[in-house]
Amino acid sequence: MEHRDLVVVGLGGIGSAVLGEAARRGLGPLGLDRFKNGHTFGSSHGGSRVARQAYFEHSDYVPLLESAFDGWDRLEAETGIRCLHRIGVLLAGGDDSMLLNASLASARTHGIPIESLDPAELRRRFPQFRLPKAMRGVFEPGAGFVRPEAGIDANLQSAVGHGAEIRRPVEVLSIDAGDAGALIRTGQGEIHAERVVVTAGAWTSRLLGGLLNARVQFVPQRKEMVWFANRVGVACSSAGMPAWLIDDEGRCGNGVYYGVPTWAGQTGHLGMKIGFHGPGVPVDPDTAQAVPPDVVDRFSRDMERYLPGVLGEPIAVQSCLYTMSADEHFVIDRLPGRAAVVVAAGFSGHGYKFAPAIGEIAIDLSVGGESSLPAGFLGLSRFETEAES
Ligand SMILES: Cc1cc2nc3c(=O)[nH]c(=O)nc-3n(C[C@H](O)[C@H](O)[C@H](O)COP(=O)(O)OP(=O)(O)OC[C@H]3O[C@@H](n4cnc5c(N)ncnc54)[C@H](O)[C@@H]3O)c2cc1C
Incomplete structure (x- = not known):
């Protein structure tokens, strides 16, 4: 069986940024997606996404937006691809x-x-x-506004330039995990990964269903x-x-x-x-x-x-x-009792502009369990009942 340190499942708007971040940190990640780049089945096509910082959805997002805008500027400088207008x-x-x-x-x-x-x-x-x-x-x-197709191209280019491997089309069929690694079954064989970040957009519940608390809905x-x-x-x-x-x-x-x-x-x-x-x-x-x-x-x-x-x-x-998501706020966290898996999903129609910051948060959580960005409010504990916490 193939062994990898870090696998990113789903290379759309968010997964491409996670893969780029992991590669720039020298983690040699593998990225998988069931469709070719440029597909229009998911959430990250259509040429543009509004990008604001005076955030009506909740002011706690603002530090993440400031970090994301800096991230877009860095990505543009590195790749020469214009993303943020x-x-x-x-x-x-x-x-x-x-x-x-x-x-x-x-x-x-x-x-x-x-x-x-x-x-x-x-x-x-x-x-x-x-x-x-x-x-x-x-x-x-x-x-x-940010341009999602350009952002994905820039992130994937940066990821590959820093040592990431991309395989597509490869469909992930299931993920089994504990604290010490995950077994990823794909249409082309099995992979054991020390860590996996799931950024499967609209298909997240289908992929992780059994691993999620019933109150966590995508x-x-x-x-x-x-x-x-x-x-x-x-x-x-x-x-x-x-x-x-x-x-x-x-x-x-x-x-x-x-x-x-x-x-x-x-x-x-x-x-x-x-x-x-x-x-x-x-x-x-x-x-x-x-x-x-x-x-x-x-x-x-x-x-x-x-x-x-x-x-x-x-x-x-x-x-x-x-x-x-159930409360229309993002979900970015390690799965309780399955620390090998980080999920980043439930972007509820307002997530793309955050992609560089989400990449950072997801990799921080995956590697060390905590993020240097103030993203605790996006954690899974908000869906736990008192009895569970
Ligand atoms: C019409 C519209 C307008 C929007 N407007 C804004 C806006 O103005 N500002 C803003 O910030 N955000 C906006 N958003 C939201 C933003 O676009 C999304 O939050 C973001 O693109 C989500 O990206 P994602 O990576 O989660 O999903 P996706 O880009 O869909 O990526 C998920 C990927 O996972 C892959 N995948 C799924 N299952 C599997 C599997 N089993 N195996 C392998 N691969 C798999 C899919 O093929 C896909 O490529 C808008 C969204 C829409 C639809």
Whole structure:
């Protein structure tokens, strides 16, 4: 049987960063993925991911975001592949908007530069949007977007350059583990690993099911991305158009529309990519790719309302998977009683921009049991009952 020190299972957005981190630390990791690089079955395709630091999801994420942005800069310097574009992010919402208020609170707590815009200033600065009159804005100039395909390429290039081995397509069928090593069964034979990091995205529960506490859930949901063509130069691909999120609770309920302008040279389509971050229903990750028929019409109607005359025709639509944890916060931890296994999953639709920091945390945990980054709040103990702890 083959023996390895460290195996990373799943080389998507997060696993590629974990593999890179392990390789740069001289751990000679092996990376496995069931699909070829560039596949569109998981969570890390579509050209762009919004990257903010004034974090409404919880201010505890901010130190991890600061570390992640530094990590992107280092990766770009090492590989020459541009990943992070600081074009600014605009948030718009009403007085009660959690999106705005929690972002402002995070920015205040951690000293993140932001500009708070009253309704008049919001309209003056961003005339391309037509928003309800009372909406105000928060603009974070140092934010922007990361390009997942570029980030994966850069991380894999760095990993291989520092001694990692990659095998794909190789499907991992099961993992058995204790504290002293793991047995990994693949379609191409068995591997004994001292340590394994599982970054299998939407397939994590299927792979680790029996090793996880029943309260630890990773539930896949399908989301859609729709690209609209450029109509006027200022709308997309040029200065003056940041990435944006609109919290229009009156119309959209518990969810936000977001958009990211695209540009020549990006993977995917030119124009503006639109998505909706909100509640979804569980899907089977193996069969979830088909896009529901009403999505393009709904997005087109809503964009005509928020960006009238700015966007052209819808030109493409693609689905992508979220992997929801029970509380919508990430899970990055060693498995209790099976210290050989670290899991990093449940990114709940907001994980990609963190990839360099998650790589660091996962390898810290795998090697020494503790991370130098303040990531304890993402541990598995939050799902234990008092009786178990
Ligand atoms: C539409 C959409 C919009 C998003 N917007 C944002 C955003 O604005 N900002 C942000 O930060 N994040 C965003 N996210 C979330 C972010 O993209 C994800 O959190 C991140 O990409 C998750 O990466 P992952 O590595 O966990 O999953 P994946 O990239 O899917 O990687 C998992 C990998 O594991 C492999 N695998 C699975 N099972 C096995 C097995 N048994 N054997 C071998 N290999 C296996 C798969 O083939 C896959 O390559 C968004 C996600 C979506 C879908």
